Amino acid sequence: MKLHQLSVFSENKPGHMIAPCRLLARDGIDIRALALADTERFGILRMIVSDWQRAKTLLEQGGSVVRVTEVLAVEVPDRPGGLADVLEAFVGTAVNIEYMYAFPFVRGEKAVLIFRFDQPDAALARLQERGFAVLSSGALEEK
């Protein structure tokens, strides 16, 4: 149930995000979810793609440093409180969220939350125990 997220280092300068995106596009790889964490001088491009292994190889051949991180994708109703419900599931546990991002899902009234937990396995167990819909890699990674 854990997804492979690719993280790419990028300098915070105009035009620096184009190259990796164009590289993936040329090979028909779809970016399913994406977030940019940035500081004044550099940024980290985090993305879930349709074929992470191929994408990693392509990006590395293109000269990028790529890190693969395991994240969890949780599908929630796209309504007020959707995120709060998930967060509350971890109150009183030792699990921490390192970062997260969200995007509305194309199919209907759902949103997908991508979480990077410090303890992915414990987090996954907790989410399943509380009945949240944790998406399989198939739902996001492949076409």
Next chain:
Amino acid sequence: MTAVTVPTSRAPFQSESAPDYLPPEILRELQLARLRGIVERAWSAVPLHRSRMKERGIEPAGLRALDDIAALPFTTKIDLRDTYPFGLFASPMQEIVRLHASSGTTGKPIVVAYTQQDVDVWTSVMVRSFAMCGLHAGDIVQNAYGYGLFTGGLGAHYGAEGLGATVIPISGGNTDRQIMVMRDFGVTAICCTPSYFLHLVDRAVQLGVDLRELPLRAGVFGAEPWTGSMRRHIEAAAGIRAFDIYGLSEITGPGVAVECPQQDGLHIFEDHFYPEIVDPETGRVLPDGEEGELVLTTLSKQAMPMIRYRTRDITALMPGTCPCGRSLRRMRRIGRRSDDMLIVRGVNVFPSQVEAALLEVEGTLPHYQIILTSERGLDQIEVQVEVTPETFSDQIGVLERLNQRISDTLEQVLGIRAQVTLVEPLTIQRSEGKARRVIDRRNVQP
């Protein structure tokens, strides 16, 4: 503003300056006598000097003429590093009254020592330096060289006091206060690095202070190379005469050579420092007029005699006599160096120091580049470091801490703060042979 009496620029003769005018044959005799004394001292008190001379089959008694110096072995910065901290001292610590230090080729500094007599000689050459620039008793001297282990601050301080001038020991930094003091105290002369003075000039404009209207009339600038165009700019913008002073801690500090009002070459205080110009590749001595590496021998230093020290500074000894009447030979202003040492805000910086810092933080050496720029006359140093698969993290905080660790380690090693920028892989240019480690955009030309 209080009224200030502007001292006349006509300097009275300074008795310390008498050796500036020694007849050449007397000067050569004095040099030979002192050279024999210093070589004898180095031989008897410093194992490194003795073993080097023995290797060449040389004994101090064999020195019969000044030209015989060419047979003596060179001393280099590496020797200072290898004998860190006190290995080249020729006096017991009880006789040493002062230690200074400057950055070396690795993390360890180079330590230099002075007996009371050495401090007195240093003071006397600084008095002569200021006198040569037209300073005299009654001048109010703002000493904006850094005070501390760096020789600039204390060297200029003692020299200006010895001259009978009033010294303001303001040290470097705090530019607005420098300008306030310069105006309110009626400063007539200033010492600092030329780049810092340029910054002062620019800041004064911003503050609405016209330096040309102040009593300030002379600047004695050193510790880094500067160009003729920089001098013209400084002189016009501040309404002063700007003099170039040369020195290095290994020899004594500032006061090895300085310009006279002709501003055509720097007179070397040859009664204390014996200059040679050598081919940087072969070490062969070159005749006057030819460009090469400046090699200096201290003729009177007690605590740390230096025999044929390779300065790495490229210059030439100028043939002919100076219209000022001094018999001291002149060297051309230093435009460049024969090694990779950089001078940033008066501080020596070696690319190898940057490598050592990066290795310490990252464990392996990433691709890096040092970029030097000048912002309002003040040197800026940036170190760009390529992110590697090993150092790259998915978390911003981890990368920021990496950036901080590199920055802190560099500051410890270099003694100055550098801007560290993490850059994408393969963005730093690779060339066929040696990587281009340094991009100097400060426009300092010989």
